[in-house]
Amino acid sequence: MLFAIGLAGALVRRNAIMVLISIELMLNAANLNFIAFWRYGAHPEALTGMMFAIFSIAVAAAEAAVGLGLVIAIYRHANTTDLDEMNRMKG
Amino acid sequence: MTPVFYILAALTLAGGLATVMLRPLVHAALAVTVAFGGLALLYLSLDAQFAGFAQILVYIGAVAILVVFAILLTRGSDLPREGVFSPAWLSGLVLAAAIFSVLAWAVLRSANSLPQQMAVPQVTVHDIGIALVGRYVLPLEIVALLLTAATIGAVIVAMHEKGGAQ
Numbered sequence: 740m741l742f743a744i745g746l747a748g749a750l751v752r753r754n755a756i757m758v759l760i761s762i763e764l765m766l767n768a769a770n771l772n773f774i775a776f777w778r779y780g781a782h783p784e785a786l787t788g789m790m791f792a793i794f795s796i797a798v799a800a801a802e803a804a805v806g807l808g809l810v811i812a813i814y815r816h817a818n819t820t821d822l823d824e825m826n827r828m829k830g
Numbered sequence: 831m832t833p834v835f836y837i838l839a840a841l842t843l844a845g846g847l848a849t850v851m852l853r854p855l856v857h858a859a860l861a862v863t864v865a866f867g868g869l870a871l872l873y874l875s876l877d878a879q880f881a882g883f884a885q886i887l888v889y890i891g892a893v894a895i896l897v898v899f900a901i902l903l904t905r906g907s908d909l910p911r912e913g914v915f916s917p918a919w920l921s922g923l924v925l926a927a928a929i930f931s932v933l934a935w936a937v938l939r940s941a942n943s944l945p946q947q948m949a950v951p952q953v954t955v956h957d958i959g960i961a962l963v964g965r966y967v968l969p970l971e972i973v974a975l976l977l978t979a980a981t982i983g984a985v986i987v988a989m990h991e992k993g994g995a996q
Binding site for chain 2: 759770777790792793794804
């Protein structure tokens, strides 16, 4: 459910930072699924779900850093973070 | 499904909904921090203590701060004139509802095939450490490389244009 909320937020909001926040929500929702199914599924001593979740936290943090750096760079260039106005690939 | 789970789930979902629906960007950033906290408490209730504390450290302690910094640097606190929701909001909502229904169906169907009663897994940091350098050493090295590349890349991307591409 958290995944659907994050997806709706990523598709509906206009600010670029808002889209990145919604993507983080989606990643967190997937993490929750990993941990829940690891806990209640087969072979909880194999640590697979927990490992995946920890790596996913690390990767999501790195992706958030790069994404926000990109948003800052684009803002310097176009002076706006509104995604509806960025409809050209060529700067 | 204990009452604690319902309270934590409601808190997390409320944080998520507030994140995508609040208009001022700073309020949305604070709401997503509440959602991260709710998720960390849910991990703790699922006996995944390391993941829960890692979630608090990394997400609340780093990602949320990063988001607030980005809002500060791009002046996202000014509300735009035409509103914060894009004109195509209805199709976005419909798509999200469709994906939610598919995911919910898959989860509910698979919940019947889960073993009912089992021992609570006692995962210590020692176990995680041994697993990281034993079975999961390749993902560990790859994630280390990825974090290095991401750090350098973020610095290069956000560097000032005068000192950057010349």
